[in-house]
Amino acid sequence: MNQEQTSHTAGEETLTLAERAYRDIRDRLIMLEIPPGAPVNEDLLAQSVGFGRTPVREALKRLQHERLIVAYPRRGTFATEVNITDLAHISEVRRQLEPMAAARAAERATAADREALGALLRQLEGEDTAGQDADALMRLDLRVHRAIYAATRNPYFEDTLIRYDNLATRIWCLFVNRLPGMAGHVVEHGPLLRAICDGDPDKASELARSHVVGFERAIRDAI
Incomplete structure (x- = not known):
């Protein structure tokens, strides 16, 4: 877990694990730390962000709704492409x-x-x-x-x-x-x-x- 994750403000401490996981993964996607088109593996992501699989799974559901990730049947989940159009x-x-x-x-x-x-x-x-x-x-x-x-x-x-x-x-x-x-x-x-x-x-x-x-x-x- 990086320094940013461990130095939560008082307000952030009251957030649920799912919300904290969502914000962490969301900002990685926004800043292209998870590149467009890259696979999003739930287990590896949970280890990377330092949260369990359940909050990560809940976060990914929200991120799919927000068009930051996309899930394909039998193919997996990926960061959405950045389309200039x-x-x-x-x-x-x-x-x-x-x-x-x-x-x-x-x-x-x-x-x-x-x-x-x-x-x-x-x-x-x-x-x-x-x-x-x-x-x-x-x-x-x-x-x-x-x-x-x-x-x-x-x-x-x-x-x-x-x-x-x-x-x-x-x-x-x-x-x-x-x-x-x-x-x-x-x-x-x-x-x-x-x-x-x-x-x-x-x-x-x-x-x-x-x-x-x-x-x-x-x-x-x-x-």
Whole structure:
């Protein structure tokens, strides 16, 4: 079990084993640590993530529903391929959802949400993001998006947003070596986080829409 798994926060300690297994495997799939098309062996995966077969099996059921893995009769289970033709479909959904999420977060964020978003904002402003490697930048991007989604205070909305952001991140990971402006893409979250913390839903919505459009354009330019 790696250091990340053993250093759970107080909130993470309350998660079920199935939820913890799900989050671990999900992020391995998102970051392409489990490559697209690679076989997903339940026993080997259970040993790798440090959880039993039952929580891993439950996690895999959820991941199949979220299009991160696919099971074929008599062939086995595999990480789904990253298909660039999905970019237009995913972006079409995100262009609607991301601005709405940013606006709702600006309207509904609790004091704890604003504190978490403020900490991320300070991190974006204080770190040399240009000097970070691609893996660190993408994990920071995921943290920012997930913090915004949590601030919507709507668990159903949050789950949907995470699902599509996960799919978009897999596409990003596939083309990361062709995206020289990646640090700038992450840093541009700063004004968005500030708008949410300031309680400005219109500005937050506008910035979120621009971010999604810019992401799609950057990927298309890299192809």
